[in-house]
Amino acid sequence: MDRARILRAVEGSFIKDDSEIPQIAPGDMVRVHFKVIEGDKERIQPFEGLVIAVRGSGVNRTFTVRKVSFGVGVERIFPLYSPRIERIEILRRGRVRRAKLYYLRKKSAKESRLEERREA
Amino acid sequence: MKAVVSYGLIGEKIGMTRIFTPDGLSVPVTVLQCGPCYVVQKKDIDRDGYRALQLGYKEVKERKLNKPLLGHLKKAQVPPLRFLAEFHFKDHEKYEVGQVLKVDGFSVGDRVDVRGISKGKGFQGVIRRFGYSGGPKSHGSMFYREPGSIGATDPEKVFKGKGLPGRMGRDTVTVRNLEVVAVYPERNLLLVRGAVPGPAGGRVLVFKRAS
Numbered sequence: 280m281d282r283a284r285i286l287r288a289v290e291g292s293f294i295k296d297d298s299e300i301p302q303i304a305p306g307d308m309v310r311v312h313f314k315v316i317e318g319d320k321e322r323i324q325p326f327e328g329l330v331i332a333v334r335g336s337g338v339n340r341t342f343t344v345r346k347v348s349f350g351v352g353v354e355r356i357f358p359l360y361s362p363r364i365e366r367i368e369i370l371r372r373g374r375v376r377r378a379k380l381y382y383l384r385k386k387s388a389k390e391s392r393l394e395e396r397r398e399a
Numbered sequence: 400m401k402a403v404v405s406y407g408l409i410g411e412k413i414g415m416t417r418i419f420t421p422d423g424l425s426v427p428v429t430v431l432q433c434g435p436c437y438v439v440q441k442k443d444i445d446r447d448g449y450r451a452l453q454l455g456y457k458e459v460k461e462r463k464l465n466k467p468l469l470g471h472l473k474k475a476q477v478p479p480l481r482f483l484a485e486f487h488f489k490d491h492e493k494y495e496v497g498q499v500l501k502v503d504g505f506s507v508g509d510r511v512d513v514r515g516i517s518k519g520k521g522f523q524g525v526i527r528r529f530g531y532s533g534g535p536k537s538h539g540s541m542f543y544r545e546p547g548s549i550g551a552t553d554p555e556k557v558f559k560g561k562g563l564p565g566r567m568g569r570d571t572v573t574v575r576n577l578e579v580v581a582v583y584p585e586r587n588l589l590l591v592r593g594a595v596p597g598p599a600g601g602r603v604l605v606f607k608r609a610s
Contacts, residue, residue: 282413282599289430289588293418314423338417363423 290338295360303342303359305330305380306373306393311344311357312365323365326355329373329393331380333359345383352384371395401451402512406504407486407606408433409456410589412515414599418580418590428580429595431513433605434587436500437477442485451487452494455480482602489609503584505607512575514604515597520568529562572596 303309310327328346331354335341340359345352357364373393410433417425433456440453461469461479472480475496488494505511525531525546534542546564550557574595581590595603 285432285586285588286414286416286430288586289418289583289590290416316422338419358417358419358425360419361423361425362419362421 287337293338293360300359301367301369303330303333303367303369304372305333305378306375307369308371308373309344310368310370311355312367313357314363314365327370328353328355329380329383331383332378335359401449401485401487402606403487403489403609404606405489405609406500407454407488407604408436408500408502408504409454409482409484410434410603410605411457412595412597412599412601412603413588415594426580426592427594428590428592429513429577431589431591431595431603431605432587433505433589434499434501437475437480438494438496438498438500439472439475439477439480439483441491441494441496449487450491451485452491453483453485454500455483457481484604486604486606501584502582502587502589505579505582505589505605507579507582509579509607510576511579511591511605511607512573513577513591513595514571514573514606515595515601517568517570517572517596518598519566522565523567524564525562528564528567531562 307330308328309330310325312323312325314321315324326344326346328344330342331345332343333340334343338358338360341356342359343354343356345354347353372395374395375393410431413430413432415427415429417427419425436454436456438452439455442449442451442453444450455472455477457480458478459481463481464472464479469479472478477497520527524544526533526544531546533544534540536543546562549561549563574593577591577593577595579589580592582588583590589605591605597603
């Protein structure tokens, strides 16, 4: 067996099923329910924002969520298959023409409104 | 003198990836395919002056090997194998020629050493190869990445071991104390935490030092 296939087989057991994870794409408004461990307590902290990038393949896939909190831009990168992610909710799908939406960092909130994606 | 090992195998580096622990930590791992290794020869003090097990790894087609090597392997009644390496096992006596060693000799949590040949970097200057600081880039400096003075006038020679430009990499490198994160005996795979010398596909020796 060639090396790439062995690697994929090893990663395979850590990749969650499609049924557990929604298809997320740049431009989507999402709410990520993320488990945080404080001392010995565990609680769920939602992080809501716009997906501005999805990168990587296999278990290495990550996505970047941006939100503006009290006037400060906050970006968080989540590994897509992290067991700490309890659930991902898709609130709204935006229509975008780019894979990476880094240009939104320079835009005001008003300018960064996105049109809703219409499924064909 | 070879380090005494409690277990050792010859293997191949497959590549790196990450895995998650149940509580959600991401662990960088290198996937190694190790064994099955055959004991090809036992070296003993009486006959050879030292003790070691010669292991062979990676079954190949008979036509891929030359006759002297095939003859050597035939004596041990093992299949044609591409690589041979010696290990000094702690319980040397317990092993017989022809015996098969597999990854299940390692278990999760073990600390292993991995030896491989690092990637070749070609002909490199003194900054990359030895970490010299180099000079200023501007203000008329004509001393960017030079080695500088290589010695004083009094000894009238350059001391041995002085770092100068040259071939870098492709050295035998041993990384010690890597944690075994997972063992998959059915696929002969071993996952160790962290990086391992050499390119993907490179041959590595994996062993557990006997304390």
